[in-house]
Amino acid sequence: MTGAAAALTLGSVTFASPAGAADGDQETQTLRGTLPTGSPDFVYVPVEVPSGVREIRVAYTYDRPSVPAGTAxxxxxxxxxxERGTELGGKGFRGWSGGARTEFFLRADDATPGYLAGPVREGTWHIALGPYTVSPQGLSYEITITLTYGEPGAAVRPAYPPSRAKGRGRDWYRGDCHLHSWYSDGRRTPAEIAALARAAGLDFINSSEHNTHAAHAHWAPEAGEDLLIMLGEEVTTRNGHVVALGTDPGTFVDWRYRARDNRFGRFARQIRRAGGLVVPAHPHATCIGCNWKFGFGEADAVEVWNGPYTPDDEVSLADWDSMLVASVRGGGREWIPAMGNSDAHRDPDVIGLPQTVVLADDLTREAIQEGIRAGRSYVAESKNVSLTFTASGGRGQHAGIGERLEAAGDTPVTVRLEVTGAPRCTVRLVTDQGVLFTSAPLPVAGSGVVEWRTTPAYAAYVRAEVRHEAAAGPLPGALAAFTNPIFLGRS
Structure with missing residues (x-):
């Protein structure tokens, strides 16, 4: 047992002494086993690695029998x-590919994407197996381990992208903070992602591979004055996923725990100590292990919109709005801002669908994070959609997205939304009571201005949604954009 998620350690795999091994000599061992239904979350295979090893290579296969309908x-x-071990916290972590690869290698000068290059030192290594789902027949596997002897290659010093780009001063910056490359289960290279990000009109992106920081050292060539590249991870647990957004280069965040293990708070604090934001991802996604079960007490923001708009995003939006209603009981001081990201993996996934548009003092990691944390942002389906959302009261009072209009309860307040790039879309204004205003469809040109009047006593906050035409029935159409709220009244 690891003290966190349930784990099982198997018997060791031992290699012969390397005495007399010539440069390039290899040794191979193969082991087989079967895991039953209900296996622990992690199964460790100890491998006794002797001295003089230049490279370790691992390949594996497992059976996929037919199962009854509805059964995983x-x-x-x-x-x-x-050799530094499997202790929770990841000091010995050297890589993870999930189910994306059937083999990998590590050596001092290179490693398979998702794995960390570095010396293969003498000691007890551990292959980590994660039986994500196991069929009723059990899971039979075969692992082949090959050691190559010889002098190690020269270690490569990592180079990381800069934490600032050439910004426009205080302005609205567009970004996509949930992306996957071939360093986890994506199919695009960092260069391909950066090119698509620029084409989507993005100013910043965030590297967020599943359970590995191996990509961090491979993004520097793609950064430029026009594109800020932040570094992070998608921490992919069995009880939900969280984006570590904009951590210090080289930060690894462990994922080997469930909500019942009471470990998440420790790693959320680690993300913040490393300069990052804690952002629960797709909290109502329907894939196994994707639904968020850790609560939102540690969240700096929440990913309400993930990829093309779907019913689970609609549920996430409604759930987030309920959290806003709860927050106004405390004056709106503890609310959690919303954001949207593409979670793009491969073609035809669209980078920048959606994108978070942030009001920041400059195009730097710290300024973008501060804007996200403060909720000075809206989410749009593409670079074509732009919003300006304000509330104004008497005596020249004025507030924008994520801010508070300080006014007495009976003060008349005018809420104004300017929209471009949303042809035939409908504007909805949502408060703590629900939808209190719905506009006529915008013209084909996609631009329009909507105004609505209220008071702080009637609406504790107001936020805007821009919706496409409904497909059928009373359900609202898919989002084209939505804003974080403007709070009304005394704090």
Whole structure:
């Protein structure tokens, strides 16, 4: 047991003494086993690595028998820890590919994407298996481990992208903070992602591979004055996923725990100590292990819109709005801002669908994070959609997205939304009572201005939604954009 998620450690795999091994000599061992239904979350295979090893290579296969309808089949993830051990916190972590690869290698000068290059030192390494789902018949696996002897290559010093780009001063900046490359289960290279981000009109992106920081050292060539590249991770637990947004280069965040293990707070604090934001991702996604179960007490923001707009995003939006209603009981001081990201993995996933548009003092990691944390942002489906959302009262009072209009309860307040790039869309203004205003469809040109009048006594906050035409029935159409709220009244 690891003290966190349930784990099982198997018997060791031992290699012969390297005495007399010539440069390039190899040794291979193969082991087989079967995991039953209800296996622990992690199964560790100790590997006794002798001295003089230049490279370790691991390949694996497992069976995929037919299962009854509605029953999960076999899925087995894999990664590796070095001689520093498997203790929760990741000191010995050397890589994770989940189920995206059937083999990987590590050596001093290179490693498979998702894994960390570095010396293969003598000691007990551990192959980490993650039986994500196990069929009723069990999961039979085969692992082949190959050691290559010889002098290690020269270690490569990591180079990281800068934490600032050439901004426009205080302005609205567009970004996508949930993306996957071939360093986890994506299919695009960092260069391809950066090119698509620029084409989507983005000013910043965030690297967020599943359970590995191996991509961090490979983004520097793609950064430029026009594109800020932040570094992070998608921490992919069995009880939900969280984006570590904009952490210090080289930060690894462990994922081997469930909500019942009471470990998440420790790692949320680690993300913040490393300069990052804690952002629960797609909290109502329907995939196994994707639904968020850790609560929102540690969240700096929440990903309400993930990729093309779907019913689970609608549920996330409603859930977030309920949290806003709860927050106004405390004067709106503890509310959690919303954001949207593409979670793009491969073609035809669209980078920048959606994108978070942030009011920041400059195009730097710290300024973008501060804007997200403060809720000075809205979410749009593309670079074509732009919003200006304000509230004004008497005596020249004025507030924008994420701010508070300080006014007495009976003060007349005018809420104004300017929209461009949303043809035939409908504007809805939402308060703590629900939807209190719905506009006529915008013209084909996609631009329009909507005004609505209220008081702080009637609406504790107001936020805007821009919706496409409904497909059928009373359900609202998919979002084209939405804003964080403007709070009304005394704090």
């Amino acid at each position: 089949g076999n899925a087995l993830d894999i990664g590796i820890f070095d």
